[in-house]
Amino acid sequence: MSLIVQKYGGTSVGTPERIRAVARRVARYKSLGHQIVVVVSAMSGETNRLIGLAKEIMAEPDPRELDVMVSTGEQVTIGMTTLALIDLGIKAKSYTGSQVKILTDDAHTKARILKIDHHNIQEDLDQGYVVVVAGFQGVDEQGNITTLGRGGSDTTGVALAAALKADECQIYTDVDGIYTTDPRVVPEAKKLDSITFEEMLEMASLGSKVLQIRSVEFAGKYKVKLRVLSSFEEEGDGTLITFEEKNNMEDPIISGIAFNRDEAKVSILGVPDKPGIAYQILGPIADANIDVDMIIQNVGAVGTTDFTFTVNRIDLSKALGILNEKVKGHVGAREVNGNDKIAKVSIVGVGMRSHVGVASQMFRTLSEEGINIDMISTSEIKISVLIDEKYLELAVRALHKAFGLDA
């Protein structure tokens, strides 16, 4: 007998029929003798509907009251899911975040879980109940309803699995696992049976939006065994996210190719090369709440330097405005320019730690396809390059093949 936490996202509980399908799956696991905790999101579209209602009243809704409203989305789903289980003759009981209780800090709309009181749930499990918990929500020390921010239901699932010392936390979504890259770009992309937490972190932050990055960090911290599966398929073991280092010689060096089309590049050229220049450029950008991803600084003409960074595309014109108005004259730069026709491609794999030549193979592959590299940034287990957007699919396919992922 295992204790399994199963988390179902918005599309998995998007209609009454889908909710009944979830109940049937839970029933199957239950019939195998497992104890099951189900964590559900709001029905797809419901959170946006509630935010829309709030914004009809107040353009920038008070966060405490927004949480009161938005948290009802999951509350409706726990009721429906529990009804579907009871309708199958299964003992089941729902819990809101505050009923559990999932104690968070008071940072409304982006609260962090501090502690989970799992005793009532454990008691219900021991009495044979399936317990259905509202994802994405908690309660602060004063009893105010909080939400964990978008995608927070994954975090709820992992945190409950950690508190209950569950054998596995299964994240059900609309894909059947983690792939070597996006199958829509590379039809030869393969589902991975397993991936390490570190790789998953790099894949997630690079745009493979299967799991929320915070929930992966959380799982790593508490050593929760995480599995990604499809709620739309009856069979399949999904992808297991592991803590073990791969040390099998046969394992591939690279686990996957991630990419991202949401960034834009900003350059400020001919800046006098003085200490503190990076701060003078990025300080005003940060003050405007613009997130910066890649940053590089190159030596330019004598005594000057060229500074380039990437931002989210929707922030490009704002960033250019700030640089032109507040920075360019101040630091004595020659030119400011931006480009949103770029894409980022990354190869990810713990194997590259112990393999020299991974970077050079990546660069050679791109060069053989005639693809120019704009920027490079590296970490221990990934290498990212910025290229012209129009070559994105070509680059991903070529790298997928070159690193043996097609096999």
Added chain:
Amino acid sequence: MSLIVQKYGGTSVGTPERIRAVARRVARYKSLGHQIVVVVSAMSGETNRLIGLAKEIMAEPDPRELDVMVSTGEQVTIGMTTLALIDLGIKAKSYTGSQVKILTDDAHTKARILKIDHHNIQEDLDQGYVVVVAGFQGVDEQGNITTLGRGGSDTTGVALAAALKADECQIYTDVDGIYTTDPRVVPEAKKLDSITFEEMLEMASLGSKVLQIRSVEFAGKYKVKLRVLSSFEEEGDGTLITFEEKNNMEDPIISGIAFNRDEAKVSILGVPDKPGIAYQILGPIADANIDVDMIIQNVGAVGTTDFTFTVNRIDLSKALGILNEKVKGHVGAREVNGNDKIAKVSIVGVGMRSHVGVASQMFRTLSEEGINIDMISTSEIKISVLIDEKYLELAVRALHKAFGLDA
């Protein structure tokens, strides 16, 4: 400075625009220096939508889980109402039933309030907050979410007013007060400035559906000053519901004319007149959960009796079926028949206690209009008659005039 509880029903908070209107009204009261607690229902239609979702999953939803779902309706409205107040620059804070906490028994979908912990609310009021509370819901001793049943938001308002020792509980609805009768039937109907609790109880149970009967009983028990007003009009003092007996000679004997088209008449004729016959007839009806309103028993032919009662129209065929199958043969009755083309008209007024001749004036008025009376039942402050449905409007108009309510 007064402490006022204002309760707004579903149509009063039916749209974001209506909610903003509620906030403006609250702001006006607040600017006069009053402390305000606002109790809101779900937006009109929302409760039915949620019940519909539950029934899509399970034909007869588990009551605990139904309450989890349905209670979200009011939770959304407290968020929106509080946002609207904050948007007007007013300090405001929302409370769900369990945050208050409004402790109830565990009779899901029809729970009764046991105790209200008003200390947090009082503290917020003293700090200048407008407090917005979800109507219709509470929490039981075990922390399960409960609902008070349809119309329970009125009860929440009155119970909060009692707990906080409020100066007045204002019930906002889509009518501007209690009328002598339905103005759609009698254009001369007048709004009453005040009405006694006992009269209100008779009016409410007789089909003037402005206030929920339970909330009126509750107000009477705790001596809460209740006022019915329209949320759709800027001005007006509505109708105050008082505890004082009217003892002014000038006060009218009759306060209003109530009527009801929802009943049907059931007769079982030629029953041998023996002890226990009423129970043998009504027992099986009660067992089938059919509510009975008026009951009369008349002596018929020698040694037999005729028994007649009224039920809700939707229960007529069920009641006839039970009488024909389980009762008629058993008690040896001659005939069973039903009639749903009937209506009940009642005159209500505490004044009739001390005035003889009220009944005879009622019967004479109806007789002068050629209206036959089918059944009569009386209480201390009301007289009800059952007549042919087609004469309903005529009867109401004639009685309204005869008792001087047109004046």
